[in-house]
Amino acid sequence: AQSVTQLDSHVSVSEGTPVLLRCNYSSSYSPSLFWYVQHPNKGLQLLLKYTSAATLVKGINGFEAEFKKSETSFHLTKPSAHMSDAAEYFCVVSAKAAGNKLTFGGGTRVLVKP
Amino acid sequence: NAGVMQNPRHLVRRRGQEARLRCSPMKGHSHVYWYRQLPEEGLKFMVYLQKENIIDESGMPKERFSAEFPKEGPSILRIQQVVRGDSAAYFCASSPPRGGRDTQYFGPGTRLTVL
Numbered sequence: 383a384q385s386v387t388q389l390d391s392h393v394s395v396s397e398g399t400p401v402l403l404r405c406n407y408s409s410s411y412s413p414s415l416f417w418y419v420q421h422p423n424k425g426l427q428l429l430l431k432y433t434s435a436a437t438l439v440k441g442i443n444g445f446e447a448e449f450k451k452s453e454t455s456f457h458l459t460k461p462s463a464h465m466s467d468a469a470e471y472f473c474v475v476s477a478k479a480a481g482n483k484l485t486f487g488g489g490t491r492v493l494v495k496p
Numbered sequence: 497n498a499g500v501m502q503n504p505r506h507l508v509r510r511r512g513q514e515a516r517l518r519c520s521p522m523k524g525h526s527h528v529y530w531y532r533q534l535p536e537e538g539l540k541f542m543v544y545l546q547k548e549n550i551i552d553e554s555g556m557p558k559e560r561f562s563a564e565f566p567k568e569g570p571s572i573l574r575i576q577q578v579v580r581g582d583s584a585a586y587f588c589a590s591s592p593p594r595g596g597r598d599t600q601y602f603g604p605g606t607r608l609t610v611l
Contacts, residue, residue: 418602425500425587425604426539472538481552482591483529484600486538 384409384475386487394493395463403458403490405473409480415456416474416484417447426472432456443467468494498523500590500603508609515575515582517606521590528571529600530563533585545571578610 389404407413414433418426430441437449443466447458456473473487501520509515521528526547531539544552545565556563560578565571575582585607589600 416599423607426602428599428601431599481544482527482600483541483544483552483555484531484539484589485541486531488538 384411384413384477384480384485386473386475386485388473388487388490390490391488392491392493394495396495397465398462401460401463401467401492403471403492405456405458405487406454407456407473407475408454409475409477411477411479413475413477415449417441417445417458418472418474419469420472421469463494465494465496468492500588500601502588502603502606504606505604506607508611509578510611511579512577515578515608517573517586517608519571519588519603521571522601524592525590526593527591528565529589530573531587531589533587535584539587580610583608583610
């Protein structure tokens with residue numbers, strides 16, 4: 383079984399300040415972890431993924447995430463928010479042993495203030 | 497290289513009608529997944545298909561919903577006798593046949609509204 387908890391449903395930041403989106407997961411398997419971003423009325427775009435290589439993963443648009451097995455966490459960060467980062471972000475877990483189906487967190491909506 | 501394509505992008509149906517949602521995977525991808533996103537919620541897995549086979553349908557409602565991925569043509573998600581609770585965004589994702597199988601690439605979704 384697997385599950386994902388995104389600790390904040392909404393995050394508000396000022397442009398140019400750091401962004402932190404928190405994610406904790408649970409999995410009976412060796413998980414793969416992903417962050418996807420969804421802009422309003424759009425599909426999902428893959429930001430980054432962790433698949434058991436380096437624990438610090440760099441993604442697109444300046445985002446990165448760190449896999450911490452001891453804390454079962456996979457938090458997403460960006461040093462400096464841009465207005466275009468306003469969107470909803472989903473933390474996702476999957477595992478080959480679970481048929482590769484993705485299990486999504488509830489999402490974190492990010493608001494960027496000018 | 498075109499991404500995952502879904503059509504229609506928006507679909508309006510009256511209660512009791514049928515809804516047919518289509519998904520064309522990325523070129524070279526033979527695995528298709530369907531997910532449903534209810535308003536203000538995350539995506540929930542529905543079904544996983546390979547060409548001509550349903551691999552995992554554990555997320556599909558027991559009645560009215562069916563999916564197929566024929567040898568030729570797009571994958572189809574069919575909802576019979578739609579009800580208001582079926583209103584949602586339906587996303588299709590695809591992945592390659594081997595290696596990197598767990599990276600899924602999403603289409604833009606079909607937003608179904610049931611009146």
